[in-house]
Amino acid sequence: MFRFRDKSTANKILEKIKDLNIKAKFMNVCGTHQDTIVRYSLDTLLEPYGIELVAGPGCPICVTTSREYMEAMVLAARGKIITTYGDAARVRIRGRSLLTLRGDGADIRIVYSIDDAVEIAKMNPNRDVVFLAVGFETTAPSTAYTILSDPPRNFYILNCHRRIPPAIEALLSLGEVKIDGFIDPGHVSTIIGLEPYERIVSRFPIPHVISGFEPLDVLVSVYMLARQVKRGEAKVENEYSRAVRREGNPRALKLIEEVFEYTDLEWRGLSRVENSGMRLKRKYEDRDARLVFQDELKLLEEYSEPKGCRCSEVLRGLAKPRECPLFSITCTPLNPIGPCMVSVEGACYIEYKHRRV
Amino acid sequence: MCLAVPGLLIEVNGIIGKVDFGDGTIRKVNLALLEKAKPGDYVLVHAGYAIQVVPEEYVRETIELWRKVISLEDFAK
Ligand code: SF4
Numbered sequence: 167m168f169r170f171r172d173k174s175t176a177n178k179i180l181e182k183i184k185d186l187n188i189k190a191k192f193m194n195v196c197g198t199h200q201d202t203i204v205r206y207s208l209d210t211l212l213e214p215y216g217i218e219l220v221a222g223p224g225c226p227i228c229v230t231t232s233r234e235y236m237e238a239m240v241l242a243a244r245g246k247i248i249t250t251y252g253d254a255a256r257v258r259i260r261g262r263s264l265l266t267l268r269g270d271g272a273d274i275r276i277v278y279s280i281d282d283a284v285e286i287a288k289m290n291p292n293r294d295v296v297f298l299a300v301g302f303e304t305t306a307p308s309t310a311y312t313i314l315s316d317p318p319r320n321f322y323i324l325n326c327h328r329r330i331p332p333a334i335e336a337l338l339s340l341g342e343v344k345i346d347g348f349i350d351p352g353h354v355s356t357i358i359g360l361e362p363y364e365r366i367v368s369r370f371p372i373p374h375v376i377s378g379f380e381p382l383d384v385l386v387s388v389y390m391l392a393r394q395v396k397r398g399e400a401k402v403e404n405e406y407s408r409a410v411r412r413e414g415n416p417r418a419l420k421l422i423e424e425v426f427e428y429t430d431l432e433w434r435g436l437s438r439v440e441n442s443g444m445r446l447k448r449k450y451e452d453r454d455a456r457l458v459f460q461d462e463l464k465l466l467e468e469y470s471e472p473k474g475c476r477c478s479e480v481l482r483g484l485a486k487p488r489e490c491p492l493f494s495i496t497c498t499p500l501n502p503i504g505p506c507m508v509s510v511e512g513a514c515y516i517e518y519k520h521r522r523v
Numbered sequence: 524m525c526l527a528v529p530g531l532l533i534e535v536n537g538i539i540g541k542v543d544f545g546d547g548t549i550r551k552v553n554l555a556l557l558e559k560a561k562p563g564d565y566v567l568v569h570a571g572y573a574i575q576v577v578p579e580e581y582v583r584e585t586i587e588l589w590r591k592v593i594s595l596e597d598f599a600k
């Protein structure tokens with residue numbers, strides 16, 4: 167059903183982009199887009215036509231701060247069962263990750279879904295089970311739903327959910343990189359719809375196109391962005407209409423609204439971003455690992471970001487993975503120094519996987 | 524993480540569905556985030572939860588959009 171990879175169509179779109187004859191830099195904020203772009207070398211194909219593609223803060227595992235991973239490690243060391251998605255367990259801080267803590271007897275469980283974490287809590291009624299909840303608006307609804315469906319008493323959330331639109335605004339306010347348009351994240355958009363981007367455009371008038379993930383989706387989206395640039399327009403267009411509705415997913419949005427309230431939050435690479443975090447509301451604070459275990463979390467040690475790692479710049483579109491002197495020399499997926507080399511959505515990992523040589 | 528995979532919903536049992544991802548993988552998926560979904564629908568699945576229904580005719584729409592993009596000359600003006 168999704169056979170969207172036809173080469174002759176791709177060539178025709180490239181021709182159209184070439185005909186527009188513009189020079190522009192477009193940013194994506196989704197690791198899956200970055201994967202499509204690098205896997206099919208779309209960036210290299212587009213370069214001769216004046217289009218530069220850069221990755222931004224689109225990898226949830228990468229933008230989660232060291233402090234948040236450290237919190238999970240402290241709770242693990244204090245005997246709690248930590249449940250999380252695979253990549254989050256492999257992020258290293260000062261040489262240690264949740265996974266390496268297993269060697270010291272920590273109980274770390276990799277789950278596919280938050281439902282699995284709830285199951286683990288049910289099966290271990292005498293243990294505290296903490297779910298390290300990493301992810302953008304795509305993931306937050308399942309956390310909200312779980313909180314509302316009365317999980318066992320020993321189930322807690324270490325909440326690291328983040329909202330993408332405030333990060334886009336923060337990048338634009340910083341103005342370090344001149345961005346001529348955004349390839350907006352398809353799956354985040356299935357939840358949030360078009361409106362949040364329209365609000366951004368009213369403050370920062372540049373083109374936005376919500377894009378699907380097949381190579382042709384991305385090429386068509388780039389063409390739509392380029393066309394807006396050519397015409398001097400700034401609006402939100404939806405290339406991924408097969409999955410993204412104008413209103414998003416109302417049910418999921420309602421769940422988020424019921425359970426979370428917005429709060430300022432630190433991002434790796436972006437420091438504090440206004441209203442970009444989702445804090446559990448007061449009435450659900452008995453599920454908030456940060457509150458319930460606050461005394462234990464006081465044990466949080468000093469930490470430092472990995473020396474020489476340029477993740478922070480990679481996440482702001484200021485540096486490309488190859489510009490990091492550690493890339494593929496000391497930093498590899500087997501021995502990742504920064505989170506951008508850990509996550510399958512990290513720009514460094516993607517670069518390494520598809521074109522190390 | 525934000526990766527979502529499309530699959531065919533083959534069974535619905537309350538909020539739990541079975542989704543066939545086409546490569547021999549069949550998984551239990553939570554349908555609680557959807558208004559409605561029925562066997563035969565294509566759904567996008569992220570971290571164990573279906574986040575959207577993708578109707579077959581919408582897929583055709585996408586292909587239509589691409590066709591327009593590559594055929595209409597005035598697009599470039
Ligand atoms: S290559 Fe490794 S050290 Fe360099 S920025 Fe990427 S993750 Fe950090």
